[in-house]
Every structure is written in C-alpha cells, then in structure tokens.
Amino acid sequence: MSAADRSVVVIGGGPGGYEAALGAAQLGAEVTVVERSGLGGAAVLTDCVPSKALIATADFMDRFSAAKHIGVHFDGAHVPGDQGVTAHITDVNARILELARAQSRDIAERLESAGVEVVQGAGRLVGPGRVEVVVGVAGVASGEEPAPHGGDLTDGGGSQELEADVVLIATGARPRVMDTAVPDGERILTWQQIWDLEELPEHLIVIGSGVTGAELAHAYLGLGCAVTLISSRDRVLPGEDADAANVVEEVFRRRGMTVLNRSRAGAVRRDGDSVVVTLEDGREVSGSHALLAVGSIPNTTDLGLEEAGIAVSRSGHIEVDRVSRTNVPGVYAAGDCTGVFPLASVAAMQGRIAVAHALGDAVAPLSLGRVSSNIFTDPEIATVGASQADIDEGRVDARAVMLPLTKNPRAKMQNVSDGFVKLFARSGSHTIVGGVVVGPRASELIFPIALAVANRLNVDQFSSTFTVYPSMSGSLAEAARQLHEIAD
Numbered sequence: 001m002s003a004a005d006r007s008v009v010v011i012g013g014g015p016g017g018y019e020a021a022l023g024a025a026q027l028g029a030e031v032t033v034v035e036r037s038g039l040g041g042a043a044v045l046t047d048c049v050p051s052k053a054l055i056a057t058a059d060f061m062d063r064f065s066a067a068k069h070i071g072v073h074f075d076g077a078h079v080p081g082d083q084g085v086t087a088h089i090t091d092v093n094a095r096i097l098e099l100a101r102a103q104s105r106d107i108a109e110r111l112e113s114a115g116v117e118v119v120q121g122a123g124r125l126v127g128p129g130r131v132e133v134v135v136g137v138a139g140v141a142s143g144e145e146p147a148p149h150g151g152d153l154t155d156g157g158g159s160q161e162l163e164a165d166v167v168l169i170a171t172g173a174r175p176r177v178m179d180t181a182v183p184d185g186e187r188i189l190t191w192q193q194i195w196d197l198e199e200l201p202e203h204l205i206v207i208g209s210g211v212t213g214a215e216l217a218h219a220y221l222g223l224g225c226a227v228t229l230i231s232s233r234d235r236v237l238p239g240e241d242a243d244a245a246n247v248v249e250e251v252f253r254r255r256g257m258t259v260l261n262r263s264r265a266g267a268v269r270r271d272g273d274s275v276v277v278t279l280e281d282g283r284e285v286s287g288s289h290a291l292l293a294v295g296s297i298p299n300t301t302d303l304g305l306e307e308a309g310i311a312v313s314r315s316g317h318i319e320v321d322r323v324s325r326t327n328v329p330g331v332y333a334a335g336d337c338t339g340v341f342p343l344a345s346v347a348a349m350q351g352r353i354a355v356a357h358a359l360g361d362a363v364a365p366l367s368l369g370r371v372s373s374n375i376f377t378d379p380e381i382a383t384v385g386a387s388q389a390d391i392d393e394g395r396v397d398a399r400a401v402m403l404p405l406t407k408n409p410r411a412k413m414q415n416v417s418d419g420f421v422k423l424f425a426r427s428g429s430h431t432i433v434g435g436v437v438v439g440p441r442a443s444e445l446i447f448p449i450a451l452a453v454a455n456r457l458n459v460d461q462f463s464s465t466f467t468v469y470p471s472m473s474g475s476l477a478e479a480a481r482q483l484h485e486i487a488d
C-alpha cells in the first residue's frame, strides 16, 4: 500500500502533532489532526513561545541598565530601578498572547494548505485504528486546566469516530502541582497562568530551579520584580553543566535575586494579598506571588491507552522506541507525552520520524546525542552532545577545553563579563563529541558545534575553518586548536 492510500489520525496539535501531520500530508497520506485547545499546543500558546517572548522583553529592559557600562547616559531620563523605565505587564502580556495566537493561526493555515483536516475536540483510542472525538474546545492558554477527555469542553457538539491506518498520540504534558500548593490563578500560579497577570508581582517566589524556574525567575527579575528562587538542590539548574549553572547562579545573585539552595518547598498558602511558602525545614518565605515550576506530568490519562494495551511507564509516559513506535502496531507517540526529551524540537523530530516510518519513507532513528538545547537565561546556556558529566563519570573518553569569554575581543567590545565556551573531543581521534556555550545568544553559537558533532568533524577540521574577526565564534575555533594539543 502506498502512502497515498493510507490515513493518519494525530491526537494533539502541538509540535509533535502538527509537524507529523505536515510530514504525512507531504507523503500523500490523508491526515486528520484532533486538537482540544489550540493548534501549536502548549508549546505555542502557554509555554515555549510566551516564555521566550517574555524573556525578550526582560532582555530589552536590561539594555537600559547596561548602557552606562558602555558610556551611554540617558540625560534627563531614568533607567530601570529609578522607576522611570518600567514594564507594563498588561501590555507585555497582551503582546505575548497575540504573538502566540498569531503563530497558532499560521500553523492552522499551513495545515489547511497542506490539505490536513483539523477536528476540534478531545480524542481517545476506542479500538485498533479507531479514534473517538468528543467535539468541543478546552481552555486555551490563560490558565485554564485543559479539560479532561469528555469533561468540560465548551461549544460541544457530540462525538464522532475517525478511522485510520496509523494513529499518532502527541498529547503533551501539563504543569505538575502539589497537593499542598494549589494554584488559584491569582497569586499561586503555574507557568500557564502567568499570562493573565494584571500587575507585575512585587515579590515573586519561584519554586523549582530547573530550566522553567530559572528562565522565568530571570525574566521577572529583568522586568523589575524582587525574585526569590527556591532550589531543593545544591545549585540552580541541577541537571546542567555545573560550570555553566554556577555562572548563571552567580549572575542571578549579583543582580539581586535571592537564591535559596538546599531548600525544598513543602507548602504554599495565601495570606490576603500575600503568599507564604513553607519550606520543609520549617522556614517561611513571604512574597506577593508564587510560581510553581516543579515539573510536568504527561497528558496520558483517559486516552484509552490501557484498553488498547499500550505500554506506559510508571511516570505515565508512553513508551516508544527510536522511531516513535509504541508496543501496539499502527500506534505511534511523540513529544512530551513520551518523556523522551521535553523539547519542542525533539517533539517535532519524533513526530516527523513516526510518520516517515509508518508510511514507509526513509528514516533515521532519533539520536539524542545530537540534540542542541538552550536555557534562555542571561547569559544563555547552550549544550549539545556529550556532557562534562559523561566525561567525568567515564561514559565518554574525551578531553575538554574551556575558554572564558572575557578574553574574547568581541565580548570585551560588547561588555560581556560572564560566560565561556567548552569543547569536548574524543581522545585519540580528536573527534568533536560535544560542547557548551555560556554567553549572550549562546543558542545561535551552538550550531557550529552541533554541525561538528553530527558530522563527526575533528578539532583540526573545525579550527581550520575561518571565523570572523572579531567574533565570539573565534573562541570556539581557539578551543578546538587547544584540543589538538591535549586530546591524545
């Protein structure tokens, strides 16, 4: 059977789902996407896109306070901190939500022009190749909990059943909340509820210092809020390169953030117009708002998985192999509901791989060793491939060179005082196996390292490629040059 004779139903219209739908349509299949909230998913409507837009505003504000360091003064004007340049959070949020909605509309147009049918409603498996859809709309962005399947869908119009040769589940994840810290949407918030804030928090307490907690703590600090970041571990960003996380934590503290390490939040309660966070050791921290950033849970209940015999891990994630197959023939899964690597870019790749495999197109299995990721703090932290921990713990036989950006001429001109590049090359072959960049726009600087890792370039091939003078990428080439000497 050719792809053109086959039908695909995708449950979930986030990056895992819509990218798969576009890929399947390109291969000629008949494709339907079932989406209960908005196209683009949490990635576009509440998580990835809005948070990056908020950070862009905070970074813009930061330029005003950095101006004096490069000889720029605002004669007769004020800078942040003087209450002269302030973020109007309702304007900021309105821009962010409109930007997210516009991106969602763009995705709808792309799907429509590719001939993909979109059904608005909640889908669940009801038999081999059969998906039941309860038609309706669940809360889009703006803090409403997604309605459970068959729950409070608005504009409901009954149900319909779809049949497909291939079903892809890409239902994403939602913020984890604690029984002792129930969000009220006003002062105790999940990251999906902050877009409705009508005033800038006076003192925001961020609970959780993983990527989401660190990024949003950075954003609100930059917007002028007092911020306390509560971290249960020894340092912020515990899963990241330790050198990189230390730089970011130091910058946070220098800019006035209170970082409480080894402090686990036990409960959060409202106290009038304040919130009180009780730590497990009994200490209390008061603020005007609390933001819960304590992880995600997959949207995998009420999808008919158990009845269909689909294997799910103890954490509730759908188990998949490297071509996104579940254990049930014809059923694939992609994105955050699989817990493979919670990034929009990985979700999209898993979705594209799934449909290519299902429809018989050429496909390379997912390779997590090549995933570039970035933490959008200031400085940013970008990583790809093997990590320092892989080397230190003996999983990868490689050498590292780390160069501070303070020695880089472009960095000096741009008043960059924090950051470094770190490159890892395999001992003997000198093949580049990974790297870390900490600095402004590290997300852009990581690409040459990602190219080197993906194409197994060695340090000599890397360093003999011209870089612009002066440029930050000059430090990448210099690190490769130094590795030539030591990576034997």
Ligand SMILES: Cc1cc2nc3c(=O)[nH]c(=O)nc-3n(C[C@H](O)[C@H](O)[C@H](O)COP(=O)(O)OP(=O)(O)OC[C@H]3O[C@@H](n4cnc5c(N)ncnc54)[C@H](O)[C@@H]3O)c2cc1C
Binding pocket: 011, 012, 013, 014, 015, 016, 017, 034, 035, 036, 037, 038, 039, 040, 041, 042, 043, 044, 046, 047, 048, 049, 051, 052, 121, 122, 123, 124, 146, 149, 170, 171, 172, 173, 191, 212, 299, 303, 334, 335, 336, 337, 341, 342, 343, 344, 345, 346, 347
């Ligand atoms: C604050 C934050 C910032 C982030 N920033 C980045 C970033 O900068 N870069 C990056 O790569 N990643 C980022 N991520 C991660 C990224 O958002 C996720 O990895 C991505 O959303 C996963 O895509 P997905 O398609 O699996 O799920 P989602 O984007 O969550 O989409 C799933 C969709 O499925 C729908 N759905 C669920 N159940 C059903 C059902 N039964 N029927 C129909 N529809 C259903 C949902 O309504 C939703 O629209 C961030 C995450 C957070 C929390």
